Amino acid sequence: MIGDVMLRTQRLTRKFSGFVAVNEVDFEVRRGELRAIIGPNGAGKTTFFRLLSADLPVTSGRIWFEGREVTGAPAHHLARLGVGRSYQITNAFPNLTIFENVRIASQPPSLDFKFWATYRQPSELTDKTNRILDIVHLSGKRALLASELSYGELRRLELGMALGTDPRLLLLDEPTAGMSPTETQTTIELIQRIAKDRTIILVEHKMNVVMTVCDRISTFHQGKILAEGTPEEIRANRDVQAVYFGSR
Amino acid sequence: MRRLNNYFIKNPLTLFLGFFLIFPLIAPYYALATQVLIFGLFAMAFNIVYTHSGLFSLGHAAYFGLGAYGAGLILPSAYGTGEAIAQFKVESLWISLVCGVLLAGIGALAIGALCLRRRGIYFSMLTLAFAQLLYFTAIQASPLTGGHSGLRGIPAFSLDFAGLSIPLNNPINFYYFTLVFVGLSLAAMRRILGSPFGSAIRAVRDNESRAAACGHDVRALKLLAFVFSGLFSGLAGALNVLHLRIASIDLFHWSTSADVVMMTLLGGAGTFLGPFVGAALFLVLQSEFNRITEYWSLFIGTVLILVVVFVPGGVSGWLLPRLVAAYHGVRARIPAQRSRPPAARLGQSRLLDLPRKSDR
Numbered sequence: 001m002i003g004d005v006m007l008r009t010q011r012l013t014r015k016f017s018g019f020v021a022v023n024e025v026d027f028e029v030r031r032g033e034l035r036a037i038i039g040p041n042g043a044g045k046t047t048f049f050r051l052l053s054a055d056l057p058v059t060s061g062r063i064w065f066e067g068r069e070v071t072g073a074p075a076h077h078l079a080r081l082g083v084g085r086s087y088q089i090t091n092a093f094p095n096l097t098i099f100e101n102v103r104i105a106s107q108p109p110s111l112d113f114k115f116w117a118t119y120r121q122p123s124e125l126t127d128k129t130n131r132i133l134d135i136v137h138l139s140g141k142r143a144l145l146a147s148e149l150s151y152g153e154l155r156r157l158e159l160g161m162a163l164g165t166d167p168r169l170l171l172l173d174e175p176t177a178g179m180s181p182t183e184t185q186t187t188i189e190l191i192q193r194i195a196k197d198r199t200i201i202l203v204e205h206k207m208n209v210v211m212t213v214c215d216r217i218s219t220f221h222q223g224k225i226l227a228e229g230t231p232e233e234i235r236a237n238r239d240v241q242a243v244y245f246g247s248r
Numbered sequence: 249m250r251r252l253n254n255y256f257i258k259n260p261l262t263l264f265l266g267f268f269l270i271f272p273l274i275a276p277y278y279a280l281a282t283q284v285l286i287f288g289l290f291a292m293a294f295n296i297v298y299t300h301s302g303l304f305s306l307g308h309a310a311y312f313g314l315g316a317y318g319a320g321l322i323l324p325s326a327y328g329t330g331e332a333i334a335q336f337k338v339e340s341l342w343i344s345l346v347c348g349v350l351l352a353g354i355g356a357l358a359i360g361a362l363c364l365r366r367r368g369i370y371f372s373m374l375t376l377a378f379a380q381l382l383y384f385t386a387i388q389a390s391p392l393t394g395g396h397s398g399l400r401g402i403p404a405f406s407l408d409f410a411g412l413s414i415p416l417n418n419p420i421n422f423y424y425f426t427l428v429f430v431g432l433s434l435a436a437m438r439r440i441l442g443s444p445f446g447s448a449i450r451a452v453r454d455n456e457s458r459a460a461a462c463g464h465d466v467r468a469l470k471l472l473a474f475v476f477s478g479l480f481s482g483l484a485g486a487l488n489v490l491h492l493r494i495a496s497i498d499l500f501h502w503s504t505s506a507d508v509v510m511m512t513l514l515g516g517a518g519t520f521l522g523p524f525v526g527a528a529l530f531l532v533l534q535s536e537f538n539r540i541t542e543y544w545s546l547f548i549g550t551v552l553i554l555v556v557v558f559v560p561g562g563v564s565g566w567l568l569p570r571l572v573a574a575y576h577g578v579r580a581r582i583p584a585q586r587s588r589p590p591a592a593r594l595g596q597s598r599l600l601d602l603p604r605k606s607d608r
Contacts, residue, residue: 053461055457055461074460075457075460075461076459076460076461076462076463076464076465076466079460079461079462079463080463084461085461087458091455091457091458092454092455092458093450093451093454093455093458093459094454094455095450095453095454096447096450096451096454100447100450100451103447104447104448104451104459104462104464105462107444107447107448107462107464108463109463109464109465111444111448112444112445112448112464112465112469113445113468113469113472114443114444114445115440115443115444115445115446115472115476116439116440116443117443117444117445118439118442118443119442119443119444119447161458161462164462165461165462165463
């Protein structure tokens with residue numbers, strides 16, 4: 001199931017006016033993997049994510065996706081190559097309906113400049129949008145504006161929008177942040193379902209989530225990768241314990 | 249009956265056309281009715297960038313003026329000016345209109361490409377700066393543009409078909425001539441804003457980085473919206489110069505940009521025809537106050553402040569949900585959240601917010 005190298009970084013670095021948030025990180029993810037990135041607050045996880053999705057320009061270092069170098073490529077270009085992402089702070093289109101939110105995420109960019117076209121009903125795009133709304137259990141809320149959703153619903157919309165771009169590699173930034181245990185459980189099942197035919201990297205704080213769903217874990221600390229391995233290896237790793245619990 | 253009402257709500261253009269077919273009968277004078285159409289089109293064009301793209305342009309006078317001068321310069325009898333390009337002049341109504349629209353479109357493409365490199369207040373200031381640049385250029389290039397006195401003596405045309413000749417210097421004829429163009433433009437705008445492009449541009453307005461993460465080319469989408477806005481503004485400007493038969497330097501002045509912002513806010517940016525309603529109100533109020541006092545702008549300013557403070561959705565944003573409720577005979581609670589136009593929040597807060605680092 002685990003295949004060739006899908007994403008690779010080499011000495012990836014990001015500085016914010018002197019502060020090194022991500023420090024020469026060499027990182028590799030194989031096709032079909034479900035990888036977690038963990039680490040204490042401020043370890044550089046989200047910055048690393050933003051570099052991978054070209055949300056932030058890199059200071060130095062290189063990134064390859066499916067064998068092609070994508071360092072410095074614009075965000076929309078990367079999305080078209082097959083890198084999708086969700087956001088830690090919910091980040092939808094607040095004044096569009098739920099249906100439109102997912103549809104615009106699913107809309108192929110080749111349609112963007114067809115200003116004389118109309119949306120045909122039904123069409124492949126509408127079918128796909130409806131399918132995604134079903135997967136994330138939001139079909140009943142399709143006519144609401146994104147700004148009218150509850151927090152848990154917004155998080156699911158977030159996932160639905162990430163799926164809209166048909167990503168082969170999906171970057172999920174704390175998909176269960178702020179969720180109740182029940183909502184967390186639903187989201188875990190959702191992620192496992194999505195992971196069947198996709199490669200996923202997720203940033204997560206909740207150790208039970210990470211330990212149950214992931215194939216491998218990378219631990220970040222002070223902008224560097226401290227340890228990498230299976231959940232069992234990470235659990236047993238003394239350095240990781242030191243960082244997380246301050247004990248040795 | 250209900251089916252008929254639903255039809256009008258879904259097709260506001262039919263209502264628009266019905267009203268403006270009889271509008272000259274109730275307007276104080278024909279020329280004012282035509283001005284309402286022209287500035288209504290201009291305000292609608294401005295709203296493409298303001299509400300639908302979330303870009304607060306403070307320099308839309310540039311495209312209105314370019315449309316006007318483009319249409320005027322190509323005509324031969326604009327006397328005293330344009331000797332430099334005498335051999336290129338053509339006496340044709342249609343070529344004049346096309347030139348105006350094209351010049352405005354090219355201007356919007358060039359200026360938009362530069363201004364859209366910045367966001368928020370910086371974008372607004374850049375658009376204003378470019379508009380003022382064109383204003384002073386038009387003054388300085390007086391051999392071509394007539395400087396302060398503008399292009400004068402634009403010829404009057406008549407429409408000839410099927411053996412009939414309809415003189416356009418008759419105000420009522422020109423009104424209906426304008427109505428055809430404005431009606432077609434509004435239908436085109438509605439189609440464009442309802443297309444996949446319209447959807448994409450609203451997504452960009454709501455959340456630029458997310459739209460990019462979904463694979464949409466943010467910069468190109470914004471530029472295309474800006475060019476569309478420029479083209480329609482240019483058409484309004486060209487119609488204006490053919491109507492008044494003079495291209496005045498004031499068209500380029502920043503106050504023209506300010507007027508179109510006021511019209512849009514007055515009428516309501518969040519409804520499709522809101523800016524048109526605003527333009528009509530603005531011009532009628534202007535003409536009425538003008539009879540009473542030369543300080544008419546003081547009164548319009550007061551009205552605008554009252555509207556912005558008490559009905560931030562503008563006149564049509566306030567009226568429309570109530571009309572719909574009245575039609576259906578329901579005392580429906582008007583959903584405050586949704587009747588508030590997104591643009592009123594977006595556009596205004598963009599200007600009032602402290603500049604963010606990412607804007608630069």
